[in-house]
Amino acid sequence: xxxxxxxxxxxxxxxxxxxxxxxxxxxxxxxxxxxxxxxxxxxxxxxxxxxxxxxxxxxxxxxxxxxxxxxxxxxxxxxxxxxxxxxxxxxxxxxxxxxxxxxxxxxxxxxxxxxxxxxxxxxxxxxxxxxxxxxxxxxxxxxxxxxxxxxxxxxxxxxxxxxxxxxxxxxxxxxxxxxxxxxxxxxxxxxxxxxxxxxxxxxxxxxxxxxxxxxxxxxxxxxxxxxxxxxxxxxxxxxxxxxxxxxxxxxxxxxxxxxxxxxxxxxxxxxxxxxxxxxxxxxxxxxxxxxxxxxxxxxxxxxxxxx
Amino acid sequence: xxxxxxxxxxxxxxxxxxxxxxxxxxxxxxxxxxxxxxxxxxxxxxxxxxxxxxxxxxxxxxxxxxxxxxxxxxxxxxxxxxxxxxxxxxxxxxxxxxxxxxxxxxxxxxxxxxxxxxxxxxxxxxxxxxxxxxxxxxxxxxxxxxxxxxxxxxxxxxxxxxxxxxxxxxxxxxxxxxxxxxxxxxxxxxxxxxxxxxxxxxxxxxxxxxxxxxxxxxxxxxxxxxxxxxxxxxxxxxxxxx
Numbered sequence: 001x002x003x004x005x006x007x008x009x010x011x012x013x014x015x016x017x018x019x020x021x022x023x024x025x026x027x028x029x030x031x032x033x034x035x036x037x038x039x040x041x042x043x044x045x046x047x048x049x050x051x052x053x054x055x056x057x058x059x060x061x062x063x064x065x066x067x068x069x070x071x072x073x074x075x076x077x078x079x080x081x082x083x084x085x086x087x088x089x090x091x092x093x094x095x096x097x098x099x100x101x102x103x104x105x106x107x108x109x110x111x112x113x114x115x116x117x118x119x120x121x122x123x124x125x126x127x128x129x130x131x132x133x134x135x136x137x138x139x140x141x142x143x144x145x146x147x148x149x150x151x152x153x154x155x156x157x158x159x160x161x162x163x164x165x166x167x168x169x170x171x172x173x174x175x176x177x178x179x180x181x182x183x184x185x186x187x188x189x190x191x192x193x194x195x196x197x198x199x200x201x202x203x204x205x206x207x208x209x210x211x212x213x214x215x216x217x218x219x220x221x222x223x224x225x226x227x228x229x230x231x232x233x234x235x236x237x238x239x240x241x242x243x244x245x246x247x248x249x250x251x252x253x254x255x256x257x258x259x260x261x262x263x264x265x266x267x268x269x270x271x272x273x274x275x276x277x278x279x280x281x282x283x284x285x286x287x288x289x290x291x292x293x294x295x296x297x298x299x300x301x302x303x304x305x306x307x
Numbered sequence: 308x309x310x311x312x313x314x315x316x317x318x319x320x321x322x323x324x325x326x327x328x329x330x331x332x333x334x335x336x337x338x339x340x341x342x343x344x345x346x347x348x349x350x351x352x353x354x355x356x357x358x359x360x361x362x363x364x365x366x367x368x369x370x371x372x373x374x375x376x377x378x379x380x381x382x383x384x385x386x387x388x389x390x391x392x393x394x395x396x397x398x399x400x401x402x403x404x405x406x407x408x409x410x411x412x413x414x415x416x417x418x419x420x421x422x423x424x425x426x427x428x429x430x431x432x433x434x435x436x437x438x439x440x441x442x443x444x445x446x447x448x449x450x451x452x453x454x455x456x457x458x459x460x461x462x463x464x465x466x467x468x469x470x471x472x473x474x475x476x477x478x479x480x481x482x483x484x485x486x487x488x489x490x491x492x493x494x495x496x497x498x499x500x501x502x503x504x505x506x507x508x509x510x511x512x513x514x515x516x517x518x519x520x521x522x523x524x525x526x527x528x529x530x531x532x533x534x535x536x537x538x539x540x541x542x543x544x545x546x547x548x549x
Binding site: 168170171172174175176177179180182183186187189190191192193194195196197198250 | 349350351370371372373375376380381383387388389390391392396399400401402403404406408410412413414415416417418419421422458459461462
């Protein structure tokens, strides 16, 4: 009962924060950053399910983000589809491609999986660049309309979806499926000895993670207005990885905090000009060195010390 | 069955029949192939040659996780707990094959509380109910072995295989383990135990199968095994044999 009350309170707080955010940061520029932040939260949540809960080092998330963006945009621009229908198909496409990659990748572990998924991200990026008949290549696609008119409305939309996804994934990882996924993360042989089909459940997590990244991708083109392959460069995979690790992987709230911090930190450092990326890099290194469990673990250690 | 690794014949033409509801001990000197045989039975390895049946089911080619659904569970010689998870979560993971709620229920309600009571009972059975919220990795060695037993029992096996469950346990813990094995057996579970602790084997086993150098050496009751000169020779070397 106590836990349920806690969860309700947390959800209420999150909703209030989301509602207030565009009015605290009320300049158009910062409202735009808020939209990016909400998308990053979705991406971090998606990667955390795969990496944090199932233990698969997936560096291909940028590809699924891109697939969601391109599939939805092309369906809207070339075939005149309605945004939501296009988004549904794009999410399905990203999820299915995730499953297809997982069918091969689940046999791999650790570095090998990382290399295979990174390879997938490189290939996807190259396809977006070179398949010019369809994607327009580096020339890009222009004049993409967002599903809702104002930046604030777009933020509410994406943040609302992020909250919903958070609740659903939160339920999933507290359910017996969560125990199954974490069991696989801890020890696959042992999991198999309990009747767990590790390959199946790893593919399941991988597919859902890919679909959620694809969902985030659906909102990106409308927000920016143009679509170029560079937005889905493999570097984006590492940014998502940083968000999950800095926040605290394998916890629900950690990657959310990581996504928020790593979205706003570069913006706050803009005053430092050229030094910005150095400070950003240094901060990341310090976190990984001294808070291996991320900010969530550091906070819990701090709280334990104070008590 | 036979199984080789490169040039090493780990298990050669070993043929065993384990009577239902018995406690069946596999013994032999180090490197005799006991653990390999257990891995063949549980599906971690597939044999190079031979056949394997559990009731009516042909097990050859069946992966480990599918065998669990037929009622085969095991523990490991080198403990393989989910160290970052709590004791309760470890045991709950063991109920995996019995979780039958539809997917949407998990999405909407999260934890359904199913098998929580049963998991606590299993923790109580191995004497760990008071520590159910602790992380498994923080347990002392002997308790980790007992937790692994509780986790495997959660699959509700009809055949339960233990790989050196008494290794690293003190005398009191061995005594506790012995009582629990007898209780498990009385519930109608067939038990196969690989063990070096002869006290345990002689006290608890109905049949003992002795292996040496990957080959069968002798099979009989504990009393017959103790009296057999070939077994004594395998363990102690030729000059000590009567």
